[in-house]
Amino acid sequence: MARKRRPRPCPPPPAQSGRTYVQIKPSDIAMFRFLLEAEDNLALFTIADRFRGVLLLRYSPHQEREFREFMAGLGKEMDIVFLPDPAVSA
Template sequence: MKKRHKPRKRRCPAPPERSARIYVRIDPSQIGRFRFLLEACDNLGIFTVADKYKGVLQLRYSPQQEREFREFLDSLHESIPHEILHEARD
């Protein structure tokens, strides 16, 4: 019988000072669907509607999860076409 070992505790990285931000434009009729898909992806980020008539969203996410967030946006391009307007670099 194998001996069970306790898993090592992983050190969490220090929390970031600020969230990373991206502004995207989507079709205004797709905002609700976008929210649903973002929340379904383990709450990868949050967003604020900057202009509901033009469909401009401000997306905020942890800089430590940038790769996952980019993959989410890339996978979304087929179902909800979007355009990246601005990336806030702090």
């Protein structure tokens, strides 16, 4: 009889979320929200500038790979420009 595998322990909670700023066409914001929610809320976003389409995305550092893959796939659907983080640039 095979032994039951022990579940791997969860990593400790991150001290802070990963942050990425992106710019899309303002008319694509609703579609972006729809597609992001379809990915089980992989990230949360705040509209930093609705007239220019600048979004602040927050995600778990433990899911950074999945987040990057999602954004790469989404780049095929709409124009996405990754912006520098103003907190780091200052």
